Amino acid sequence: MSFYMRILNRTEKNRRFLFLAAVFAVCTAAMLTVLMMPQKQVVCKGEADFKQFGLQSGKAVDLCGEWEFFEQKFIATELDEEQVFGKFVRVPSYMPRKNAGMFNWGSYRVKLKNCPPQFDVSVSLKGMPAAYRIYLNGKCIEKSGVVSSNPDALKVSRDTSIRTTITLQSSECDLIIETAGYLLPGLSFTPRIQEESVWSEQYDRYHTWMILLLGMHMLFLCSYLLQLKITPDSGYSRSVFLVLFLLAIRMIYSDAAFSAVIGGTLKYYDLILFSVCVMESLVWEFLLKNGYKKDRQKKDFGIREGILITGVIVMSLAAFEGILSWKLTMDVGVWLVLLIRFAGYRKKEEISGEDMIWEIGILLLYTGIVLSDFAHIGMLPYSGGIFMLVGVIAFDLSVNVIDRWRMNKIQQRALEAAKIEQKLQEARLELALHQIKPHFLQNALMSIKVLCRTRPKEAEQAVYDFAVFLRGNMNALESAEMILFREECKTIERYLHIEKMRFGERLQVQWDLQEEKFQIPPLTIQPLVENAVCHGICQKMEGGTVQIRSFRKNGEICVQILDDGAGFDTEKLKDADGIAIRNLKLRLKEFLNADLEIESRKGEGCRQTIHIPWEETEDENYSDR
Structure with missing residues (x-):
């Protein structure tokens, strides 16, 4: 199976490499065609x-x-x-x-x-x-x-x-x-x-297109800067922004675009224009660094920089000697670097879609700049200077496509991570619920066992009540979905009825429910009532009273379970927190962002309070009002 996967991956890589080779060949052929075109001597x-x-x-x-x-x-x-x-x-x-x-x-x-x-x-x-x-x-x-x-x-x-x-x-x-x-x-x-x-009409059209393309690039540049500032950790590159900025300067110093943006007169315009063309080598330095693996980038560092520096030196000498094609010497150096860079893709294990789009954008930008240079030395009509702006816009589009792909991948990874986290949360809650179920069932069955020994008739009634209890609450036992608080209270009433058969007058129950219409996870209050009965009232010879209260206070809904039983030391509870309490706290936090507070003193009873934020329940849990 892995052999066939390698073949498929190799085939996909070859297709992308051949497509890049075709684009490279077409761009090179277009430039050579113009270069070899015979000039008519008027x-x-x-x-x-x-x-x-x-x-x-x-x-x-x-x-x-x-x-x-x-x-x-x-x-x-x-x-x-x-x-x-x-x-x-x-x-x-x-x-x-x-x-x-x-x-x-x-x-x-x-x-x-x-x-x-x-x-x-x-x-x-x-x-x-x-x-x-x-x-x-x-x-x-x-x-x-x-x-x-x-x-x-x-x-x-x-x-x-x-x-x-x-x-x-x-x-x-x-x-x-x-x-x-x-x-x-x-x-x-x-x-x-x-x-x-005819000249006026053509030049107006040419001038309009120049300004339009320059405006498109400036808008993209500003948009990229905003994304870089707003989302600095989303993958937007400062190097790419610098390239876009340098290209904007190069576009402004391109014929009609310059006059439309700056105008006026300059004393050293030709010197400034030459400096801008030398600065163009920085554009290629930043562009040609991207897309390599780290080891390949280090390996080709000297070759790339050497060719670009040589190109700048030869271009400078040609300009000072008055050679008309001085700018083309730098273009030849960049073409050699592109050829070396392109050959490097043959050795890569994989050519991604981003690599392919990036290389096509660079090739179109380079072709546009070279054709514009041809226009400046008379090999193309003067309006050929617009090719550079078209090449810049093509590069902008390639950057935009790559950014969109990258952002989509980031969002997809975030979505997958959220789904995984949701599944993990559901698994944790399901595990917690299954850990609570045996705890409850064990206590209920132990109460019935005691009744069977001491009061068989009451035990028979308790078994019936327990069967009705199980049948009526099976959905709550098997589901982690939220239920109404009053449904939980019905479950607690059945449980307390069974326990009251066991303890008789030793167990007294008081209800004070001021708030009932809100939702909680199933079996949330039940374990707290069990703790009050089993670890509080039954540990005291004379028994005691369990109070169940619900009220609103300070922007919260509070559910309290109070008992005047034996009590315990809360420091020991922190050191050895039971699994039921830990799971209960987890479920309250996950579902309601609620907290469980337990206060107790030995010999004075216990107070267990659930604090549910009102904002968390106002829209969702009170929709039935």
């Missing part, structure tokens, strides 16, 4: 011919290719009459850093040919980390912040509310872009030309 030798691109049909034209570049010159602002040709550079790209230090500036120019005359278009560079100005035929049509050759005056604006409509006056136009920046200067984004109405 600009060649500083010229772009619009005749073949269908600008009037609403299509967007990305001006990638070879632009004229003028290093450390603003040819439109400075009205450079010489127009000396510098060199051709590829767009998108960063400016060369030869003898330029951290700060650089320059101009890019392209000649637009066969433009549809009198046609309204928008020229967009939204999201570029450097400050820029766009000129068409010598007229400034759009700018981002303050563009200056003075580094102290430079400011990068992230205001996306600019809606500049330009009209192509002639079939040939000169497009000049002046740009300056610190760490990431140059045309790192491909300028896009599109019919103005």
